[in-house]
Amino acid sequence: MELARRIRQIPPSATLALNAKAKQLQAQGVDVVNFGVGEPDFETPEHIKEAAIRAIREGFTRYTPVGGIPELKEAIIRRLEEDLGLKYEPAQIMVSCGGKHALYNLFQVLFDAGDEVIVPAPFWVSYPPMLMLAEATPIIVRTREENGFRLTPEELKAVITPRTKGLILNSPSNPTGSVYPRAELEALAEVVLAHRLIVISDDIYDKILFDGQTFANLAMVDPRLKEQTFVLNGVSKTYAMTGWRIGYAAGPAKAIAAATNLQSQSTSNPTSIAQKAAVAALTGPQDSVAQMVAEFAWRRDDIHRRLLEIPGVKSLRPGGAFYIFPNVSAYFDRIQAAPGQSRSGMLAEYLLEEARVAAVPGGEFGEDTCIRLSFATSRERIATGVSRIAEALQKLGG
Numbered sequence: 336m337e338l339a340r341r342i343r344q345i346p347p348s349a350t351l352a353l354n355a356k357a358k359q360l361q362a363q364g365v366d367v368v369n370f371g372v373g374e375p376d377f378e379t380p381e382h383i384k385e386a387a388i389r390a391i392r393e394g395f396t397r398y399t400p401v402g403g404i405p406e407l408k409e410a411i412i413r414r415l416e417e418d419l420g421l422k423y424e425p426a427q428i429m430v431s432c433g434g435k436h437a438l439y440n441l442f443q444v445l446f447d448a449g450d451e452v453i454v455p456a457p458f459w460v461s462y463p464p465m466l467m468l469a470e471a472t473p474i475i476v477r478t479r480e481e482n483g484f485r486l487t488p489e490e491l492k493a494v495i496t497p498r499t500k501g502l503i504l505n506s507p508s509n510p511t512g513s514v515y516p517r518a519e520l521e522a523l524a525e526v527v528l529a530h531r532l533i534v535i536s537d538d539i540y541d542k543i544l545f546d547g548q549t550f551a552n553l554a555m556v557d558p559r560l561k562e563q564t565f566v567l568n569g570v571s572k573t574y575a576m577t578g579w580r581i582g583y584a585a586g587p588a589k590a591i592a593a594a595t596n597l598q599s600q601s602t603s604n605p606t607s608i609a610q611k612a613a614v615a616a617l618t619g620p621q622d623s624v625a626q627m628v629a630e631f632a633w634r635r636d637d638i639h640r641r642l643l644e645i646p647g648v649k650s651l652r653p654g655g656a657f658y659i660f661p662n663v664s665a666y667f668d669r670i671q672a673a674p675g676q677s678r679s680g681m682l683a684e685y686l687l688e689e690a691r692v693a694a695v696p697g698g699e700f701g702e703d704t705c706i707r708l709s710f711a712t713s714r715e716r717i718a719t720g721v722s723r724i725a726e727a728l729q730k731l732g733g
């Protein structure tokens with residue numbers, strides 16, 4: 336059976352193969368430290384779980400409006416206004432089955448075949464395939480480590496063509512933890528406005544910020560930009576709710592209506608009871624968020640310090656999210672890559688076999704000099720894992 340061209344163009348993820356290998360080792364009883372996880376290692380707070388249980392008991396178990404219940408849209412609108420100073424109407428909000436689904440819907444309605452969309456690397460792994468599924472062309476722009484892996488106005492200008500339609504920004508970033516300061520966004524805003532680019536602002540980590548920084552996105556720096564920006568967020572990361580599948584997009588009503596229409600013909604509404612839980616998350620006590628962020632900040636300091644003690648390893652200090660992206664390229668010449676394997680993939684495989692540590696190769700994010708380590712794991716596992724990495728790298732000769 337020949338599968339559709341649409342899916343044949345999407346390359347399988349190399350991470351999946353590595354993950355399978357890690358799982359296989361674990362199944363054999365090998366103790367693997369897993370730095371690969373992309374979700375908080377915390378429980379969904381109790382009052383959120385209770386809201387979902389109450390929804391079930393009260394029979395809130397039927398279809399809801401496709402783009403989300405009014406109560407949830409209002410909760411989202413209030414948060415966007417109170418936290419970011421951005422005002423929206425319910426018609427400018429779409430609730431989907433996770434932030435990823437909201438992005439997918441948006442790409443489908445915003446971009447056509449041949450449209451170019453700029454994706455700064457390192458990027459979240461899902462952007463290029465999701466753009467390709469919309470038949471758009473991802474234009475990958477490599478950013479520089481010395482600039483904190485953040486896109487500069489010059490780098491942006493250099494890749495804009497008459498076909499450029501959009502730009503994706505993700506701050507704090509998965510995989511680097513880098514955060515765009517407001518002044519840098521203001522500089523980018525001029526270029527974005529001059530070329531009337533559609534901005535997709537993936538703000539999913541906006542609440543996981545360290546060192547007392549305040550969050551900013553492009554819609555906040557210029558009111559004109561709000562008219563061409565889609566703000567993307569959800570409850571997955573902030574409230575440790577990855578399995579509940581609630582995310583949302585806020586932006587110009589015409590595109591939100593189109594994306595909601597697409598959703599009506601595919602998934603229909605996101606789960607009714609998860610929507611009620613999301614209302615509780617957004618309107619209830621926020622102390623769980625502060626506690627989680629404080630713990631992530633402690634681990635960020637700890638893992639950063641430990642990694643810098645390894646000879647030849649360099650790393651930026653993440654300003655947010657729960658990932659660190661050390662540059663391990665100093666060790667590349669000491670291992671032999673298999674044919675077709677990326678250098679970061681080769682190193683990640685070596686670490687899995689030699690150190691029993693699972694990390695994600697930077698090549699997956701478009702930056703082959705690095706690997707991604709998630710610190711959404713306990714303090715003790717971080718200490719164990721990094722000392723195993725240090726030992727394994729030392730064996731290669733320093």
Ligand SMILES: *Cc1c(COP(=O)(O)O)cnc(C)c1O
Nearest residue numbers: 433434435459509539569571582
């Ligand atoms: C986790 C994540 C998302 C969306 O996650 P959902 O669970 O689908 O809401 C979006 N962008 C980035 C960069 C992420 O890491």
